Amino acid sequence: MHPILSQLRSLIWYVLAWVIAGVALAWVLVVTDSASWGAALLFAVPALTALGFISLSAYYVCRAYPLANRQLQNMIFIFGSASILSAAAWVSLCLFVNTIGLYTEINWVGISMAPQLITSLFCLASLLYLVSLLAHDVLLALENIRDAELKKTAAQLFARDAELQVLRSQINPHFLFNSLNSISALTSIDSSAARAMVIDLSDFFRKSVAISCQTHIKLAQELELCEHYLAIEKNRFGDRLQTIMNIEAESLTAKVPPMFLQPLLENAIKHGISNMSEGGTINIMSKLHDEWIYIVISNPVEFNVSPAVGTATGLRNLRERFENLYGERARVSWQATQENFSVEVIIPFEPANTLL
Amino acid sequence: MSLRLLIVDDESLARALVREYLASHSDIQIVGESTNGEAAADDIVRLQPDLILLDIHMPKLNGLEVLEITGRTEGVIFTTAYDQYALKAFELHAVDYLLKPFSQARFDEAITRAKKRLDQDHQALSALVQEIKIERILVRDRGKTHIIPLANIDYIEAEDDYIRICWQGKSILKTQSLSALETQLNNAEFIRIHRSYIVKLDAIKGLERINKDSQVVVLQSGVKLPVSRTGLERLKACIV
Numbered sequence: 192m193h194p195i196l197s198q199l200r201s202l203i204w205y206v207l208a209w210v211i212a213g214v215a216l217a218w219v220l221v222v223t224d225s226a227s228w229g230a231a232l233l234f235a236v237p238a239l240t241a242l243g244f245i246s247l248s249a250y251y252v253c254r255a256y257p258l259a260n261r262q263l264q265n266m267i268f269i270f271g272s273a274s275i276l277s278a279a280a281w282v283s284l285c286l287f288v289n290t291i292g293l294y295t296e297i298n299w300v301g302i303s304m305a306p307q308l309i310t311s312l313f314c315l316a317s318l319l320y321l322v323s324l325l326a327h328d329v330l331l332a333l334e335n336i337r338d339a340e341l342k343k344t345a346a347q348l349f350a351r352d353a354e355l356q357v358l359r360s361q362i363n364p365h366f367l368f369n370s371l372n373s374i375s376a377l378t379s380i381d382s383s384a385a386r387a388m389v390i391d392l393s394d395f396f397r398k399s400v401a402i403s404c405q406t407h408i409k410l411a412q413e414l415e416l417c418e419h420y421l422a423i424e425k426n427r428f429g430d431r432l433q434t435i436m437n438i439e440a441e442s443l444t445a446k447v448p449p450m451f452l453q454p455l456l457e458n459a460i461k462h463g464i465s466n467m468s469e470g471g472t473i474n475i476m477s478k479l480h481d482e483w484i485y486i487v488i489s490n491p492v493e494f495n496v497s498p499a500v501g502t503a504t505g506l507r508n509l510r511e512r513f514e515n516l517y518g519e520r521a522r523v524s525w526q527a528t529q530e531n532f533s534v535e536v537i538i539p540f541e542p543a544n545t546l547l
Numbered sequence: 548m549s550l551r552l553l554i555v556d557d558e559s560l561a562r563a564l565v566r567e568y569l570a571s572h573s574d575i576q577i578v579g580e581s582t583n584g585e586a587a588a589d590d591i592v593r594l595q596p597d598l599i600l601l602d603i604h605m606p607k608l609n610g611l612e613v614l615e616i617t618g619r620t621e622g623v624i625f626t627t628a629y630d631q632y633a634l635k636a637f638e639l640h641a642v643d644y645l646l647k648p649f650s651q652a653r654f655d656e657a658i659t660r661a662k663k664r665l666d667q668d669h670q671a672l673s674a675l676v677q678e679i680k681i682e683r684i685l686v687r688d689r690g691k692t693h694i695i696p697l698a699n700i701d702y703i704e705a706e707d708d709y710i711r712i713c714w715q716g717k718s719i720l721k722t723q724s725l726s727a728l729e730t731q732l733n734n735a736e737f738i739r740i741h742r743s744y745i746v747k748l749d750a751i752k753g754l755e756r757i758n759k760d761s762q763v764v765v766l767q768s769g770v771k772l773p774v775s776r777t778g779l780e781r782l783k784a785c786i787v
Contacts, residue, residue: 365604365628365630368628368629368647369628369629369647371648372558372560372564372647372648373560374648374679375648376567377560379567380560414551424559427558427560428558429559465606467559467606468557468583493606
């Protein structure tokens with residue numbers, strides 16, 4: 192269906208414009224002595240309103256014949272014949288209705304149809320139909336541009352979602368293989384420790400799969416996942432990996448995106464602890480302050496390890512993810528000194544109502 | 548004759564696993580265990596083991612840096628959990644490596660192969676070490692390892708059989724040729740401006756003309772270095 196027919200407002204304006212054109216035509220008829228005011232209005236207003244609706248068919252002509260694959264001659268032929276046919280149909284309709292009107296022999300019904308008037312009406316209708324064709328071309332072109340833009344935005348959104356899916360489901364192969372190597376060693380040294388580590392590893396993966404499907408979780412859930420992760424890594428690094436958790440109870444119910452903290456801990460180990468022969472302590476802090484949740488992770492780094500921050504791709508991805516979720520209302524910042532690296536995440540506090 | 552072997556890994560469980568696998572090899576004697584790259588370099592120089600089981604990712608120095616600094620080119624079996632970059636290089640040079648976690652059978656196979664290779668030439672490892680792009684320069688001086696991140700370096704100067712590395716007002720000598728170092732550096736950041744000089748691009752402040760046909764490079768630190776005609780062309784190519 193023509194788009195204008197489904198929008199009542201624009202349809203009313205459209206019909207009104209044609210009614211005005213009808214009044215103008217009636218005036219011409221009166222001025223040229225073709226009819227009295229009554230007869231002229233009765234003829235011209237319905238006639239031009241009808242022409243308005245006939246002109247809408249230009250939409251289908253334009254759509255059936257898209258701008259992209261047009262040739263000039265074909266275009267002139269098709270537009271020309273469409274205008275002539277429509278005008279002929281409209282004039283015939285006018286003549287038919289007018290003739291019936293004249294039969295009633297009421298003096299304000301029907302106008303006298305001189306040959307010149309018929310010719311003029313035909314030319315007018317052809318011209319208006321041509322204008323309608325061109326107007327529809329412009330309309331369709333604008334619509335195409337808008338469609339293309341919508342599609343582009345949708346594609347970008349989709350790509351972002353897909354990327355996030357990949358980021359979330361990504362199991363760090365280094366972590367997995369090293370853990371399996373530790374288990375392999377533990378099986379003969381301490382079989383119950385090996386079993387405990389297998390269970391930790393299973394719990395970690397099970398939980399990460401479960402929370403990755405959520406759009407948001409409680410901070411408590413994310414921290415639980417981190418604890419499984421740290422338990423596994425403590426098997427590998429032994430005393431070299433120490434952690435201090437400083438978690439305010441009020442912050443535990445905060446709504447957070449899943450899997451944002453665990454990758455930060457992974458970085459703290461990869462770029463910090465694993466480069467230090469004596470190891471070090473990772474500090475994890477969270478607090479609620481003035482309706483904002485503050486989360487800080489800091490870890491020592493080995494002096495002279497270059498580059499100190501790496502390329503920070505992971506951190507930039509995280510910043511972008513928070514930007515998409517919270518806009519201006521979130522902040523992800525990091526700070527590197529020669530001995531320490533810390534990441535601070537600030538998000539608006541919102542209590543999570545998830546059942547998980 | 549028993550083979551003397553050094554275990555290098557920062558994870559104690561990984562070392563324990565290797566010890567366990569070695570129990571069935573009565574002809575191999577474990578002479579030491581190193582828990583970081585720097586200790587490994589010391590142990591290699593001090594103990595001169597026949598075989599080294601060398602982890603790649605370690606504190607202080609990584610496995611490849613340990614080889615570079617000790618000049619060791621034989622009897623090395625790399626161990627790693629996952630390192631696409633290194634693995635590609637190993638494949639390219641047909642260097643043997645063990646992927647963690649590995650089985651006793653795979654371990655035995657690597658040991659057997661390493662034993663056979665002990666007396667052959669060792670081009671592969673030196674070529675491997677030589678081609679890896681470095682992130683810092685390592686210098687061993689009187690039993691101590693100095694680590695100089697490339698980011699801190701101003702320039703490197705050739706001095707007879709040595710190179711002098713200059714950074715933040717300090718300098719140190721290393722036994723290496725300037726050309727050998729040049730191949731290890733990223734040539735978008737470091738430029739050979741002269742037969743005897745390599746300079747870091749962002750340490751340069753500008754060029755100064757001394758007379759009609761010679762110019763010098765002036766560094767941020769105020770140091771002036773001679774620049775040859777080809778050096779000048781290289782410099783211009785980098786800046787444009």
